[in-house]
Amino acid sequence: KNEVEQSPQNLTAQEGEFITINCSYSVGISALHWLQQHPGGGIVSLFMLSSGKKKHGRLIATINIQEKHSSLHITASHPRDSAVYICAADSGGGADGLTFGKGTHLIIQP
Amino acid sequence: DGGITQSPKYLFRKEGQNVTLSCEQNLNHDAMYWYRQDPGQGLRLIYYSQIVNDFQKGDIAEGYSVSREKKESFPLTVTSAQKNPTAFYLCASSTVINTEAFFGQGTRLTVV
Numbered sequence: 283k284n285e286v287e288q289s290p291q292n293l294t295a296q297e298g299e300f301i302t303i304n305c306s307y308s309v310g311i312s313a314l315h316w317l318q319q320h321p322g323g324g325i326v327s328l329f330m331l332s333s334g335k336k337k338h339g340r341l342i343a344t345i346n347i348q349e350k351h352s353s354l355h356i357t358a359s360h361p362r363d364s365a366v367y368i369c370a371a372d373s374g375g376g377a378d379g380l381t382f383g384k385g386t387h388l389i390i391q392p
Numbered sequence: 393d394g395g396i397t398q399s400p401k402y403l404f405r406k407e408g409q410n411v412t413l414s415c416e417q418n419l420n421h422d423a424m425y426w427y428r429q430d431p432g433q434g435l436r437l438i439y440y441s442q443i444v445n446d447f448q449k450g451d452i453a454e455g456y457s458v459s460r461e462k463k464e465s466f467p468l469t470v471t472s473a474q475k476n477p478t479a480f481y482l483c484a485s486s487t488v489i490n491t492e493a494f495f496g497q498g499t500r501l502t503v504v
Binding site (some may be wrong): 286304313315317321323324325327330367372380382384385 | 482
């Protein structure tokens with residue numbers, strides 16, 4: 283069974299700072315997901331990565347398959363980025379579902 | 393647009409009552425999943441289904457039941473046997489072959 287570790291668990295930063303959230307997993311995967319969970323619980327899917335790098339607005343996600351590691355970056359952070367960010371490892375085929383990290387609670391202060 | 397719909401977003405129930413959470417997808421996905429999230433913990437798998445009329449227990453299935461009578465629908469019933477039902481519940485779906493998973497918005501259940 284895959285084990286997924288996220289760091290840091292909590293992160294408080296000032297508006298405008300560059301943010302990095304890390305995710306490592308123990309078993310090779312076919313894809314890795316980054317999710318954003320807003321206060322109140324609503325989930326938004328940010329990225330699905332199989333290799334390399336993806337960018338959407340101020341969000342960048344990278345994955346290193348050999349090192350079993352992924353990072354989520356936020357450039358020019360804003361208070362509206364405050365949320366819980368969750369990575370999820372998909373071991374392939376979809377049949378066994380996903381293994382989720384515990385999440386990183388990000389607070390961006392004005 | 394295709395996607396997954398969970399309803400309701402917030403749900404309140406009295407202790408001892410069964411409650412059913414809805415999950416519908418129009419993505420033509422074969423596989424569907426239910427997860428539970430508790431404070432300070434990652435999402436954990438409750439049940440999953442790879443095909444209509446078939447489903448498998450996940451890591452924390454006790455106190456829950458599901459059905460998969462239609463490909464589009466995978467409702468989760470939280471029974472009175474579930475000792476700590478208050479939690480956030482997330483539904484997901486994927487094709488069995490492709491790895492791309494799609495997620496619902498989630499339902500926050502509070503039992504009082």
